[in-house]
Amino acid sequence: MQRFWIWLSRYASPPVFYRTAGLWRPWLGWATLLVGGPALIYGLFFAPPDYLQGESYRIIFIHVPSAWVSMFAYTAMAGAGAAALIWHTKLSEIAVVAIAPIGAGFTAITLVTGMLWGRPTWGAYWVWDARLTSELVLLFLYLGVIGLASAYGDARRGARAAALLSLVGLVNLPIIHYSVRWWNTLHQGSTVRMFGESSIHGSMLWALLAAALAAKLYFVWSLLGRLQLRLLSAESEKAWVARELKLEPSDA
């Protein structure tokens, strides 16, 4: 256990993390393309059409992976938030602020693709379906975290406030999710509830899983890049930044 903490604190130190992230990023980027490209090409063009929904179901190859990442990212953000509040590590504070826009982006993609899919399937762009509604609330939670982090003049204090808010949101998310489901069943007993997942077949499944993996890889790739940039700006006074960027030492 001791060795784990030593290992962790070593990699959480900004210069080491910056360099390690720089080594990992190209590999992650290529892996995203190699896994996601074929999955999307197969899913969007070659997979057999669904017997009920025809071609429109193909959007799940974007929709479902985004939805998974949107929820995974919130958990990751709150995890980083907990670390930031407990250990006051700079990296985890920065991670909260860096994850939020990626998560919000995936949430927005989930909502837009869900709406596009809903138009031919449900006959309306927006249905107050339990999952769509929770996803919308999730987007608002992300926007709150982003807004709070950027409203503070001091970046570290803003990040800590955002960390606390992300934890509050994490506790509330299951409550929101189940309350929305309860509300949905109360108000409309029999909404069309046939999400693509249940009717999925083996040939589509691997493409979907590959697309999901690619979305996760993209998330990590994008996160590492954002962390690198934020570390540079947070530590711009430190010597390692000048070394890393091969800047001339300033006279000031």
Added chain:
Amino acid sequence: MELSLGLAFRAALRRELKLAWRRRGDLLHPFAFTLLVATLFAIGVGAEINLLQRAAGAVAFLCVLLALFLSVDGLFRPDRDDGQLDHLLVSPVPLPLLLSARLLAYWLVHGIGLTLACPLLALLLRLPAEQLPVLMLALSTATLGMSAIGLIGAALTVPLKRGGILLALIVLPLYVPLLIFGSGTVAAQAAGEPIAGALYLTAALSVFLATLAPFVAAVALRLGMD
């Protein structure tokens, strides 16, 4: 000097209630706001009494919810401006205890106070008479949870110049379960179903939030002030 937690709690509660009483004129503003929103809604809907009547429970619930939200920003801001908040933070009494006194006072004054606007709202919105007691029961319960969420939101935004729209973005999404269960209680009554389930869920959620919120708000205040 002996420091008793019960004494400190009572003193903090008395202070809040006394302040609210001295400024009792201010309470008319959120009260008038609820009536105003109801009026605007009725005008917007037009002369369709049936539509108005069917939505009345939910609209009354929302009017109170919005009015309560408007006063959230005042939870800590005046005290920050006159330095009272710093005294709260350096007090030897545990901060969550003082905050729960504040939460209780806020709920009694604003939550229960605004619930008293319901009979007038019911008149304006043509709420069926048998739904009024249920609405008031659900609202007085749900406002406790809303106040608790407001406490967290206000604590997170008090170092900023203004809470404003950011406070809405933080607080309103968290109101969703309370709105669903609270307004669901009224809807259940309207549909002739038993109301106990929704009401108990509202109460459970409110108690849960009110228990934890003072601790979260205490952390938030310390983060913002150091």
